[in-house]
Amino acid sequence: MAEARFTNGKNLGTGIGLRVPHYDHILREKPAVDWFEIISENYMVAGGRPLAVLDAIMDQYQVVMHGVGMYPGNGNGLDMDHLRRLKKLIKRTNTPWISDHLCWGSVDGSVSHDLLPLPFTFEVARKTAENLRIAQDFLEIPLAMENVSSYAEFTIDQMTEWQFLAEVCELADVGILLDVNNIYVSSVNHGFDPMAYVNFIPSDRVAQIHIAGHSRYERFIIDTHDHPVIDPVWKLYARAIERCGPTATLLEWDASIPSFEEVWQEAKKSEQWRQGNQLENQPGGDDAAA
Numbered sequence: 001m002a003e004a005r006f007t008n009g010k011n012l013g014t015g016i017g018l019r020v021p022h023y024d025h026i027l028r029e030k031p032a033v034d035w036f037e038i039i040s041e042n043y044m045v046a047g048g049r050p051l052a053v054l055d056a057i058m059d060q061y062q063v064v065m066h067g068v069g070m071y072p073g074n075g076n077g078l079d080m081d082h083l084r085r086l087k088k089l090i091k092r093t094n095t096p097w098i099s100d101h102l103c104w105g106s107v108d109g110s111v112s113h114d115l116l117p118l119p120f121t122f123e124v125a126r127k128t129a130e131n132l133r134i135a136q137d138f139l140e141i142p143l144a145m146e147n148v149s150s151y152a153e154f155t156i157d158q159m160t161e162w163q164f165l166a167e168v169c170e171l172a173d174v175g176i177l178l179d180v181n182n183i184y185v186s187s188v189n190h191g192f193d194p195m196a197y198v199n200f201i202p203s204d205r206v207a208q209i210h211i212a213g214h215s216r217y218e219r220f221i222i223d224t225h226d227h228p229v230i231d232p233v234w235k236l237y238a239r240a241i242e243r244c245g246p247t248a249t250l251l252e253w254d255a256s257i258p259s260f261e262e263v264w265q266e267a268k269k270s271e272q273w274r275q276g277n278q279l280e281n282q283p284g285g286d287d288a289a290a
Contacts, residue, residue, distance in 0.1 A: 005142040006097060006175050006207035012248035013274075015064065016267050019253075023053050025260045033264065035062040037250050040098070041069050044085045054093070063093045064208070064248075066177075067100035072131040072145070073118040074105070080138075087139050097142040097207055099177040102128070102165060117150040120157040120164035129171035136174060144175035144207040149182040149214075149223035151189055161186065162197040166205075175207035178244075180236040181252075185214050185223045198236050203244040211237055211270060212252040226255035228266050238273050246274035 013034030018026075025031070036057060043050050057063060069082055090098060103115040118124050136143045147165050159167070169176050178201060180194075187194035211234075213227025229237075229251070241247065251267035 006144070010246055010248070012062065012064075012096075014267050014270055015248065015250045016263055017250065017252055017254065018054075018057060018063070019257055021257050022260045022263070027053070027056055029260075030060060031260065031264060033061065035064055035248070037064050037066045038093070040065045040067040040086060040089060040100075044089055058093060063095060064250075065090065065093055065095040065098045066146075066250075067098060068115065069105070070100040070135060071103060071105040072100070072135065073103055073116075073124065073128045074131070075127070078131050078135055083135060083138050090139060090141055095141070097144055097175065098139065099144040099146055099175075099208060101148050102145040102168060103148050115148045117148060117152065117154075118164070119154040120159050120161060122158055122167070125164055125167045125171060129168050132168070132172035132174050136172070142175060142207070143172075144177040145169055145172075146177035146179050146210065147182050147186075149179075149185040149189075151220055151222070153190055160192070160197075160200075162200045166200065166202055169205050170202070174205075176201060176205045177208045177210060178206050178240055179210035179212070180240055181210065181212040181214060181229070181233050182223055183236060184230075184233050185221050189220050194232075194236055195239060198239045198243070201240075201243075206240070206244040206247055208248045208250060209237065209240055209244075210250050210252055211267075224255055225252045226257075229269070234269075237270065241273040249274070 015035040015037050016033060018036040018038050038054065043054050045051060067086065072078070101115045103118060105116050118128065132143060132145065145168065147161065165176065180198065183194045183197045187197070211229050212223065212225045213229055214221050215224040215226065249270045251263065253263050
């Protein structure tokens with residue numbers, strides 16, 4: 001069922017995030033970008049420049065919504081007011097699907113504004129899937145859940161992260177937004193094989209793929225979205241495309257944002273794999289510089 005709902009994503013091509021420093025360039029130059037991803041919560045407002053720019057962008061480009069505030073793993077359920085505002089924006093954008101993160105982030109109305117990892121237990125998977133079914137039914141649009149980067153693990157885990165992601169999405173009958181940079185970040189932080197993760201994920205549920213750069217520190221690497229994509233992440237992306245086919249791909253660059261052209265040229269490196277080129281021809285940055 002998931003594969004049929006995300007068929008359009010196979011032909012969507014390459015996208016980048018719609019970011020404020022690039023507003024004027026995009027509206028003036030009208031670059032040949034396949035699509036833009038927006039952070040939903042940035043446009044869940046009554047009016048002002050964000051919505052005016054969004055409307056102008058939508059006159060010429062496909063927009064796909066990506067959220068950071070659904071928190072389907074919350075133990076006390078979903079914020080229905082948030083979902084109502086989200087649904088209003090969905091109707092405005094005509095997004096083909098909406099994605100968010102497989103995480104939790106609030107308790108009793110207190111919001112962390114962070115993407116907090118979940119314990120990988122069967123009970124948490126079941127409750128999270130229940131929330132996702134409610135959300136998808138209410139929003140009346142396909143959902144895709146993104147794997148988050150993480151920096152701590154729970155001692156009560158009953159399965160691997162990739163098993164948990166697949167379990168939740170199967171129970172909820174939702175798609176997957178596979179972030180291969182997040183896989184790499186978490187694999188270094190927690191010491192697992194990132195290729196095993198990519199090889200396990202049910203390929204028919206992958207609606208979209210994220211690529212990004214990160215920052216390396218003494219003990220951890222952090223998903224900062226402020227560098228070019230490094231070679232090991234490109235290798236994970238190549239394997240994901242090999243398994244999933246030519247899936248809609250989005251480059252995230254959210255801090256120390258360079259020129260529009262630099263971001264777009266980095267994003268377009270993904271096209272060689274979706275066009276069938278071989279892994280040995282990979283582009284990419286220098287792992288030591290990440």
